Amino acid sequence: MSGRRRAVVTGASRGIGRAVAERLADEGFDIAFCYRSESESARDVAESLSRSGARVHHAACDVTDADAVGAFLGEAEREIGPFDTLVNCAGVVRDNPMVRMGIEEWNTVLDTNLNGTFHFCRSMVFGLMKRKGGAIVNVSSVAGVSASPTQTNYSAAKAGINGMSRSLAKEVASFGIRVNVVAPGFIDTDMTAEVSEKARAKTLESVPLGRVGEPYEVAELVSYLVSERASYITGQVLRIDGGITL
Amino acid sequence: MTGSGPVRPTGSAEDGVMRVLLSSVPSDAHTWNLVFLQLALEQAGIRVRNLGACVPTSSLLDAVDDWRPDVVVISTVNGHGYPDGRHLIGEFRARPSSRSIPIVIGGKLGIAGASDRHRIRELVRLGFDAVFPDDSDFVELESFLRSLPTTTAGAMRSERGPAC
Numbered sequence: 001m002s003g004r005r006r007a008v009v010t011g012a013s014r015g016i017g018r019a020v021a022e023r024l025a026d027e028g029f030d031i032a033f034c035y036r037s038e039s040e041s042a043r044d045v046a047e048s049l050s051r052s053g054a055r056v057h058h059a060a061c062d063v064t065d066a067d068a069v070g071a072f073l074g075e076a077e078r079e080i081g082p083f084d085t086l087v088n089c090a091g092v093v094r095d096n097p098m099v100r101m102g103i104e105e106w107n108t109v110l111d112t113n114l115n116g117t118f119h120f121c122r123s124m125v126f127g128l129m130k131r132k133g134g135a136i137v138n139v140s141s142v143a144g145v146s147a148s149p150t151q152t153n154y155s156a157a158k159a160g161i162n163g164m165s166r167s168l169a170k171e172v173a174s175f176g177i178r179v180n181v182v183a184p185g186f187i188d189t190d191m192t193a194e195v196s197e198k199a200r201a202k203t204l205e206s207v208p209l210g211r212v213g214e215p216y217e218v219a220e221l222v223s224y225l226v227s228e229r230a231s232y233i234t235g236q237v238l239r240i241d242g243g244i245t246l
Numbered sequence: 247m248t249g250s251g252p253v254r255p256t257g258s259a260e261d262g263v264m265r266v267l268l269s270s271v272p273s274d275a276h277t278w279n280l281v282f283l284q285l286a287l288e289q290a291g292i293r294v295r296n297l298g299a300c301v302p303t304s305s306l307l308d309a310v311d312d313w314r315p316d317v318v319v320i321s322t323v324n325g326h327g328y329p330d331g332r333h334l335i336g337e338f339r340a341r342p343s344s345r346s347i348p349i350v351i352g353g354k355l356g357i358a359g360a361s362d363r364h365r366i367r368e369l370v371r372l373g374f375d376a377v378f379p380d381d382s383d384f385v386e387l388e389s390f391l392r393s394l395p396t397t398t399a400g401a402m403r404s405e406r407g408p409a410c
C-alpha cells in the first residue's frame with residue numbers, strides 16, 4: 001500500500017473506537033467514522049482528528065441497517081477516497097441472566113455487534129479485493145472466547161465476530177487482505193463504567209496484571225494489526241486483557 | 247468505485263451505458279474470475295454479458311456480431327493464456343466485424359507466476375489493446391476503460407449501489 005492511507009472506524013465517538021480513530025489519524029490516516037447518534041463527543045473527535053492533519057468524514061449511522069451503512073460508505077468514499085482499512089468497534093451491551101433476557105435485548109446486541117460488523121465488512125470487502133489489498137480489524141471481546149455469565153447475547157455476538165472474521169480472512173487472503181480480531185478484556189470505557197463498584201473490584205481480582213486496561217492500549221494493538229508490520233498475521237483473535245483469560 | 251462516475255461507452259450504446267462482453271478462452275474452466283470481473287464492471291456502471299468458461303472462439307465471435315459490445319474482456323487463469331490468447335486474437339482481428347472492437351486479456355496468463363514482458367508485448371503486437379497480467383488489479387482495467395475515446399454524450403448512471 002502506498003500513499004496516504006484511509007480508514008473507516010465504526011463506533012468512534014467514544015471509548016475504544018475513539019482511541020483507535022485518534023491513533024490512526026496520528027499515524028497519517030484519513031478517517032471516516034460513524035456513531036449511533038449525533039453528539040458533542042462526535043464533534044470533539046472530529047476536531048481532534050483534524051488537528052492531527054487527517055481528512056475527516058463523520059456521520060451518524062445505524063450499523064444495523066445495511067442500506068444506511070452503504071449510504072454512509074458511499075458518501076465517505078466520495079469525500080475522502082477509496083479506503084484500505086476498516087476497524088469495527090461499534091457495540092452495545094444489554095446484560096441480563098438468560099432466564100430474564102428479553103428478545104429485544106438479545107436482538108439488539110446481535111444486530112449491533114454482529115450484524116453491524118458484517119454490514120461494514122460486506123460493503124467494503126469487494127473494494128479491497130478490486131484494489132488487491134487492505135486490512136480489517138474487528139473488535140470483539142474476551143466474552144467471545146470465554147464464558148461471561150449474564151452476557152449470553154454479547155458472548156454469542158462476539159464469538160460470531162471471531163468465527164466470521166476467521167472465515168473471511170481465509171476467503172480474501174489471496175487478494176492481499178488481512179482480517180484479524182482484537183478481543184479486549186476489562187477496558188476503562190463508558191461501557192464498563194456502568195459496572196457497579198463491587199463487580200468492578202471482583203473482576204479486577206481476576207486480572208493478573210491487577211488493573212483495568214486503557215483504550216489507548218487497545219488502539220496500539222489495532223494500529224499494529226492494520227500496519228505493514230503485521231503483514232504475516234491474518235485470521236487471528238488476539239486477546240488484550242491483562243491476562244484475565246489465562 | 248474509483249475514478250469519477252461510471253465508465254462511458256466508446257461507441258454503439260444507445261442508452262449511454264458501456265457494454266462489455268466478458269469471456270474466457272476455449273480451454274479454461276475457471277469461473278470465479280469471471281464472476282469477480284462481472285461484479286466489478288457492473289459496479290463501475292458497465293453492462294456486462296458474461297459468456298462463462300470454456301467458450302469456443304466461434305461462439306465468442308458470434309456473440310460479438312450479435313451484441314456489438316463496446317469492449318471485449320477476456321479473462322483466463324489456467325495458465326494457457328498466452329497460446330490461447332494468440333490463437334483467439336488472430337481469429338478476432340481477421341474478421342471484419344470485430345477488427346476494430348477494443349479487446350483486452352488478463353489473469354494468470356502463464357504458469358511462471360510473474361508477468362512475462364516478452365509474451366505480453368507479443369499479445370499486444372498481435373492485436374490486443376491491453377494485457378493485464380496477474381499482478382495488475384481491477385483499478386487498472388477500469389482506468390483503461392475510462393481512457394477509451396467516448397462518443398456518446400449522455401451522462402451514465404451506475405447500475406449498482408455505492409462501491410467502496
Ligand code: B12
Pocket residue numbers: 129174273274275276277278279282283319320321322323324325326350351352353354355356357358359378380382383384387
Ligand atoms: C478454484 C480453482 C479451480 C476450480 C475452478 C472451479 C470454478 N468453478 O471456477 C477447479 C477445481 C475446477 C480448477 C481446475 C483447474 N485448475 Co484451478 N484453481 C482454482 C483456484 C484454487 C482458485 C481460483 C479462484 O476461484 N480464484 C478466485 C478469483 C476471483 O481470482 P483469480 O482467478 O485469481 O482471478 C483474479 C485475477 O487473476 C484477476 N483477473 C483474472 N482475469 C482477469 C482479466 C482481466 C482483464 C483483469 C484486469 C484481471 C483479471 O482478477 C481476479 C480477481 O483478482 C486457483 C488457485 C488460486 N488460489 O488462485 C487454481 C488455479 C487457477 N488452477 C490451476 C490449474 C492448473 C487448474 C487445472 C489445469 C488443474 C488440472 N490439472 O486439472 C484445472 C483447469 C482445467 C481447465 N480446463 O481450465 C492453476 C493455474 C496455473 C497458473 N496459471 O499458474 C492455479 C493457479 C492453481 C496453482 N497454483 O497451480 N481450479
